[in-house]
Amino acid sequence: xxxxxxxxxxxxxxxxxxxxxxxxxxxxxxxxxxxxxxxxxxxxxxxxxxxxxxxxxxxxxxxxxxxxxxxxxxxxxxxxxxxxxxxxxxxxxxxxxxxxxxxxxxxxxxxxxxxxxxxxxxxxxxxxxxxxxxxxxxxxxxxxxxxxxxxxxxxxxxxxxxxxxxxxxxxxxxxxxxxxxxxxxxxxxxxxxxxxxxxxxxxxxxxxxxxxxxxxxxxxxxxxxxxxxxxxxxxxxxxxxxxxxxxxxxxxxxxxxxxxxxxxxxxxxxxxxxxxxxxxxxxxxxxxxxxxxxxxxxxxxxxxxxxxxxxxxxxxxxxxxxxxxxxxxxxxxxxxxxxxxxxxxxxxxxxxxxxxxxxxxxxxxxxxxxxxxxxxxxxxxxxxxxxxxxxxxxxxxxxxxxxxxxxxxxxxxx
Amino acid sequence: xxxxxxxxxxxxxxxxxxxxxxxxxxxxxxxxxxxxxxxxxxxxxxxxxxxxxxxxxxxxxxxxxxxxxxxxxxxxxxxxxxxxxxxxxxxxxxxxxxxxxxxxxxxxxxxxxxxxxxxxxxxxxxxxxxxxxxxxxxxxxxxxxxxxxxxxxxxxxxxxxxxxxxxxxxxxxxxxxxxxxxxxxxxxxxxxxxxxxxxxxxxxxxxxxxxxxxxxxxxxxxxxxxxxxxxxxxxxxxxxxxxxxxxxxxxxxxxxxxxxxxxxxxxxxxxxxxxxxxxxxxxxxxxxxxxxxx
Numbered sequence: 291x292x293x294x295x296x297x298x299x300x301x302x303x304x305x306x307x308x309x310x311x312x313x314x315x316x317x318x319x320x321x322x323x324x325x326x327x328x329x330x331x332x333x334x335x336x337x338x339x340x341x342x343x344x345x346x347x348x349x350x351x352x353x354x355x356x357x358x359x360x361x362x363x364x365x366x367x368x369x370x371x372x373x374x375x376x377x378x379x380x381x382x383x384x385x386x387x388x389x390x391x392x393x394x395x396x397x398x399x400x401x402x403x404x405x406x407x408x409x410x411x412x413x414x415x416x417x418x419x420x421x422x423x424x425x426x427x428x429x430x431x432x433x434x435x436x437x438x439x440x441x442x443x444x445x446x447x448x449x450x451x452x453x454x455x456x457x458x459x460x461x462x463x464x465x466x467x468x469x470x471x472x473x474x475x476x477x478x479x480x481x482x483x484x485x486x487x488x489x490x491x492x493x494x495x496x497x498x499x500x501x502x503x504x505x506x507x508x509x510x511x512x513x514x515x516x517x518x519x520x521x522x523x524x525x526x527x528x529x530x531x532x533x534x535x536x537x538x539x540x541x542x543x544x545x546x547x548x549x550x551x552x553x554x555x556x557x558x559x560x561x562x563x564x565x566x567x568x569x570x571x572x573x574x575x576x577x578x579x580x581x582x583x584x585x586x587x588x589x590x591x592x593x594x595x596x597x598x599x600x601x602x603x604x605x606x607x608x609x610x611x612x613x614x615x616x617x618x619x620x621x622x623x624x625x626x627x628x629x630x631x632x633x634x635x636x637x638x639x640x641x642x643x644x645x646x647x648x649x650x651x652x653x654x655x656x657x658x659x660x661x662x663x664x665x666x667x668x669x670x671x672x673x674x675x676x677x678x679x680x681x682x683x684x685x686x687x688x689x690x691x692x693x694x695x696x697x698x699x700x701x702x703x704x
Numbered sequence: 705x706x707x708x709x710x711x712x713x714x715x716x717x718x719x720x721x722x723x724x725x726x727x728x729x730x731x732x733x734x735x736x737x738x739x740x741x742x743x744x745x746x747x748x749x750x751x752x753x754x755x756x757x758x759x760x761x762x763x764x765x766x767x768x769x770x771x772x773x774x775x776x777x778x779x780x781x782x783x784x785x786x787x788x789x790x791x792x793x794x795x796x797x798x799x800x801x802x803x804x805x806x807x808x809x810x811x812x813x814x815x816x817x818x819x820x821x822x823x824x825x826x827x828x829x830x831x832x833x834x835x836x837x838x839x840x841x842x843x844x845x846x847x848x849x850x851x852x853x854x855x856x857x858x859x860x861x862x863x864x865x866x867x868x869x870x871x872x873x874x875x876x877x878x879x880x881x882x883x884x885x886x887x888x889x890x891x892x893x894x895x896x897x898x899x900x901x902x903x904x905x906x907x908x909x910x911x912x913x914x915x916x917x918x919x920x921x922x923x924x925x926x927x928x929x930x931x932x933x934x935x936x937x938x939x940x941x942x943x944x945x946x947x948x949x950x951x952x953x954x955x956x957x958x959x960x961x962x963x964x965x966x967x968x969x970x971x972x973x974x975x976x977x978x979x980x981x982x983x984x985x986x987x988x989x990x991x992x993x994x995x996x997x998x
Contacts, residue, residue, distance in 0.1 A: 326814060327924030331823040463971065491967050496928045498919050499723060501849065502716040502960035508844075509709050509964065522825055522920030530918050533837045533846030556825035556920060594824055672827075 314355040317620040319610065320378030321389040322365035322399065323414075328496055328522050331552060332391050332414060332599035337362055338592045339600035342584075343607035352611060353618045360607070365390060368398035375402040385620040386411060386610055389603065393417035393466050403428045407623055409630075411609060413602035416546065416570070417465050418473065421654035423699040428623070430630050430653040432609055433570045433602035436466065436546050437473045437694060442659035442683035443545035444477025446566065447514065450681055451541060454513035458489035460503060460527075461518025467492065470518035470546055472701075476694060488512050496523065504531045508539065517544035524553045529560060537562040545661055546570075552597040554664075554673040561664055561675040568661040571601035574669070574676050575660050576641040584638035585670075595670050605637045605655070609648070641682065649690050656685045705964075708842030713960050719849040721956025722856030726911035728933040728940075728948040729859065730904035736943030737880045737900045740789060740802050744809035745908050745933065746926030752777040752909025753916045753925065754817050757826050766831040770913045777909025782902035784809065789901070790894065810927065818923040828916035852914055859907070863945060876900055880943065935974055939981045941988025950989055 321340070323333035340360050347358060361382060365371040371390070378384040379402070387403055387410040390396045396415035403410035404426040411430050412420060418437040420429060447454075459474075461467030471490070478485055489510035491503050504527075507515060515536075519527055524547065531537065542565045547553075549567035573585045573595050584604065588596040609630060614620050616629040631650040639657060640646055646657045662677030670676060731745045755776030756769035788809075792801040834848040867873040878886045879896050887893045911929070919925065936955055940947025955974050962970035981989060 326811075326818070327927065328920070328922050330818055330923055331825070334823045489967065491963065492971070494971050496924075497971075498915065498925070498928050498932075499720045501719050502713065502956075502963045505712045505716045505960075506963045506967065509712070522922050525825060525920040526918065533835075533848065534844050535837070552825055556827050558827055560827075560829070594822075597824075 314357060315620075316357050316359050317352075317386075317614065318378075318382055318384040319358060319360045319386045319388045319607075320375065320382060320384035321360050321362045322371050322374060322387070322395065323362055323389045324366075324391045325362070325364040329391050332521070332597055333362075333364070335588075335592070335597045335600040336389060336391075336413065336603035338588060339596065339604035340607055342587055342591060343604045343611075347607060347611040350611075352614055356614065356620070358607070358611065360388065362389070365392070365395050368392075368395050371395045372398050372402055375399050376406075379406050379408055384408070385623075388606060388610075389413050390415050391599065393420075394464070396420055397424060397465075400424065400426060400429050409610075409623060409626060411606040413606040414599045418469055418698065419465075419702065421649075421652040422695045423702055423704055425652055427627055427653070430609065430648060430655075432606035432635075432655050433598075434657055434659065435654060435689070436470050437691070438654075438657070438659055438688040439546040439568060439570075440470050440473035441477045441688050441691070441694075442568070442661060443516075443543065444474055444481055444483070445683055445687075446545070446661045446681055447474075447478065447543065448481045448483050451514065451543075451566070454541065455484070456486050456488045456512045457514045457516055458487070458491070458507055458510050458512035459516045459518065460491040460493070460507065462495040462497075462520065462523065463492035464495055466520060467495075467518045471516070473694075474516055476697065480693075493523075495520075498526065500527045500530045503527075504534050504536060507531075508534055508536060512540055514541045514543050517542065517548060518546065519544065520547045521550070522553075522556070524548055524550070525556045528553075528557055528562065528565075532560065532562060537565065541566065544568075545659075547598070549662065549677050550598045551595055551670070551673065554675055555595070555671075557675070558672050559674040561673075563664055563666070563675065565664045566661060567664060567677055568659060569598045571596070571598045571639045572660065572662075572677060574667070575662070575680055576639070578640075578642060580636065580640070581638045595673075601638055605635060605646075609633065609635055644685065646685070652690050652695070654689055656689050658685045659683045659688055706842075709964070712843045712845075713964050714957065715843070715845050715849070715853075717957035717960030718853050718953075719956075720959060721952040722853050723911055723915050724929075724932050724936055724955060725856055725949055725952035726859065726914065727908055727929050728936040728952055729863070729945055730907035730911075731930075731933050732937045732940070732943055732945060732948040733904040733907075734901060735937070736945070737876055738785075738789070738793075738897050739943075741806070741942075742904075743803065743806040743930065744784075744813065744926075745905070746928070746930035747810050747813035748777040748781055748905040748908035748926070749912035749915075749929050750817060750923070750926035751780055751813060752906075752912030753828070753921050754821055754826075755909070756913040756916065757821070757828055757921060760828060766829070766917075769828065770910070773909045773913035774906045775909075777912070778902040778906030781905025781908075782898050785898050785901040790897075814923050814926065823923060826921040828913070828921055830917040848917065855910075855914060859910075860949060867945065932974070935978050937988075938978055939989060941991030944988065944990045947988050947990035 325333040391414045393415040416436045418435040545568040549569035613626045613629040617625045634645045634647045637646045662680045664675045665678035667676035752773035756773035759772035760769040936951035940951030962973040
């Protein structure tokens, strides 16, 4: 009797910790990222940043010792991404949808989120529509939209660039490129800046050869060339335009994705000096311990410095964790939505004295935008040029701007 | 339009055309001789770039990188032809197998590149001798673009000589007309097919290395060049080497002047040209049965 009692006690003692482990809920997040082709770098960098954020979240802990688990699938195209999102919800029982690099895919998956009432945290795609005319209450974005960059750009053109009148635009022929052109013109008009458009050029996304565009732009001779390229297209264009001395004849102005670190790394010493650029995250600005720690931690994990995409993913995971902490669980979606609205979230890109926050009306993260010019700086190799001479634009001047949301809704519909 | 603008835009179009031609010529050669529509041809463009990049990490010399890219893409092409494509020749559903197999190789080779060299963009610099520009009056032409145009012309002349003036060229042309007859005459047809596939993929590798200093070296780049190459091959005529040259020149110049005059629809113009050709001459402008395009 005594012996069997002892055995029973031992069995209970052995099972107790296991029971505790199994009772801790795992909260699944279904992520969609471009993992192959030219956009693959952004998916891979987001994956590294997610892992970094998960480690930090679990170290700090979640209510009831819950754990987050992120499943990542290559999103391929809007139709496929929609089917994966639905499968995530019905089979994997995810509590959140997450990620997405392409705006076209973001616009498709937000419909699934709306229909299924599952929160989607967009970490990379920048189409303003998602937090404006296509807003739905289960969508949140952890990185700037293109309007925020282009409005800051319009302010920069007004205040910092002298003696210009003629502008031309070149950008990819899809929503991302078209939106930036519309937004910068809206911003300039709003600020009362007078300008003359001397050319618009619409190469396809991932156009390999810009030679003929370069010669046509040289012929149009704008004072400022506004550029809306994304990813490797920036690298190809700059490489091909440089021998034509394009950068000596006009101002190159590219403030949504031109200052992406990966473009500066690929161009190395071929990057011209004095280009006006910006990005959604900079590896050398702000010069805060938080940003430095984030960049170095990423480098340690990946063996390379992060592209802009990583920061959105990193912040997105922290947003979800913070909402779960506030609500106490991940089952009450409506409470999680409320918890995220107005949430303050410290981001690597926040300068001293400012904390990013989620605009309750549009669910867009509100952040400052820093625009700089290329200067020699080889502290983050393989880049030989980084941005410097910063001009910083206050977050509240960039978003929300209800007048633009109304304009966009009128122009594109709900 | 002033003469300077015309010349400048024409040379831009020529430079665009030559890089498309270098990819499309290999694609059409494979189709003409092996009767294989190699959707993975852009992957050899990609492999050429990365082989060159790898060698240049060890010895930073563009010309050695060029040799490595051309040779590497050619060797991998021959291995794939011998180990995989040869197994599907003559099967009842060869067309479907070709489509599936070559498409699978796009995915496999693209992921292999990402696995070996990583997803981040790489850089290949121009050889210093071609880093400047040539200025003639109002026309500025990058020296490297002139070099690409010259390489394209050399490839054209070399191919003409090889196909029309050598014994091997005659065998290649004969194999594109009647493989069985050529075999009965004692020629080693499988070897001819392997060598042709290797030469064609090496040309893809050549295009990849030449384009690398002007473009982004990244996984996925092969897929981006294959669409334009297919348009060129359709316009010129499937399997016709000279058709690929004509098609590339048409597309390069239509795009170049389209950007100048009708920028909003410039990229659509190439497809409009293709549709017009398909309606007017569905077999392509210079279509003949021979790869040499007699």
